[in-house]
Amino acid sequence: MQMQPARNAAGEGVVEDAARREFRDGMARLAAAVNIVTTDGPAGRAGFTASAVCSVSDSPPSLLVCLNRSASVYRTFKANQVLCVNTLAHGQEDLALLFGGRTPMEERFAAASWSSLETGAPALAGALATFDCRITEIVESGTHDVMFCEVLAVGLGESLPGLIYFARRFHGVAIPG
Numbered sequence: 001m002q003m004q005p006a007r008n009a010a011g012e013g014v015v016e017d018a019a020r021r022e023f024r025d026g027m028a029r030l031a032a033a034v035n036i037v038t039t040d041g042p043a044g045r046a047g048f049t050a051s052a053v054c055s056v057s058d059s060p061p062s063l064l065v066c067l068n069r070s071a072s073v074y075r076t077f078k079a080n081q082v083l084c085v086n087t088l089a090h091g092q093e094d095l096a097l098l099f100g101g102r103t104p105m106e107e108r109f110a111a112a113s114w115s116s117l118e119t120g121a122p123a124l125a126g127a128l129a130t131f132d133c134r135i136t137e138i139v140e141s142g143t144h145d146v147m148f149c150e151v152l153a154v155g156l157g158e159s160l161p162g163l164i165y166f167a168r169r170f171h172g173v174a175i176p177g
């Protein structure tokens with residue numbers, strides 16, 4: 001096996017870059033639901049697309065969301081301490097792209113209709129499910145913060161085909177039966 005130098009001529013960490021690339025290639029094969037995670041409160045309104053969302057426990061009902069600390073929305077989530085996970089349906093790919101970065105916040109929210117449950121975080125009309133949450137603990141890990149959340153209210157939308165992100169693309173998932 002040929003060993004790679006730890007750094008290239010420019011002093012960049014090539015081993016680290018290769019490991020990140022390999023990790024991302026692996027993760028691209030791990031299909032995940034697509035969500036828009038929103039917040040509102042004293043620090044203002046914000047939202048971003050997230051595939052790193054996971055159930056933690058059903059008692060108390062809790063989930064986690066991983067958010068990159070370099071995201072423009074990061075400070076707003078950390079300050080507000082509440083969030084709503086809006087799980088997208090097939091057909092909402094455009095919204096996922098809009099909330100996936102670089103678009104001004106008002107433009108992101110103007111593209112859909114919103115209401116609120118208990119915390120005041122925006123709940124998306126037409127989402128498959130909405131999980132209104134209070135952030136109970138934040139654990140820094142690598143580039144991301146893992147936000148552990150207590151689920152205060154769940155909204156169930158229409159039973160529609162789901163949306164997953166797999167192999168760097170969106171795919172619809174049919175309802176069985």
Ligand SMILES: NC(=O)c1ccc[n+]([C@@H]2O[C@H](COP(=O)([O-])OP(=O)(O)OC[C@H]3O[C@@H](n4cnc5c(N)ncnc54)[C@H](O)[C@@H]3O)[C@@H](O)[C@H]2O)c1
Pocket residue numbers: 023024025027028051052066068143165168169
């Ligand atoms: N968890 C995340 O932070 C995450 C997840 C998906 C997409 N994204 C963003 O969308 C861009 C495009 O993603 P893609 O799937 O088309 O191609 P990609 O090759 O950049 O990523 C492939 C997979 O690796 C994981 N990933 C990507 N960036 C990550 C990060 N910074 N931290 C942890 N995991 C990460 C995700 O599971 C992603 O689906 C990414 O470069 C990233 O900026 C971030």
Ligand SMILES: Cc1cc2c(cc1C)N(C[C@H](O)[C@H](O)[C@H](O)COP(=O)(O)O)c1[nH]c(=O)[nH]c(=O)c1N2
Pocket residue numbers: 034047048049050051052053066067068070071072073096097099100101102103165
């Ligand atoms: C399908 C898909 C899935 C994810 C993302 C993107 C896309 C397209 N992004 C990136 C995230 O949405 C993006 O960085 C934010 O919108 C913040 O961007 P701005 O810094 O506001 O431009 C993302 N970011 C993050 O911190 N955690 C995550 O789980 C995900 N998942």
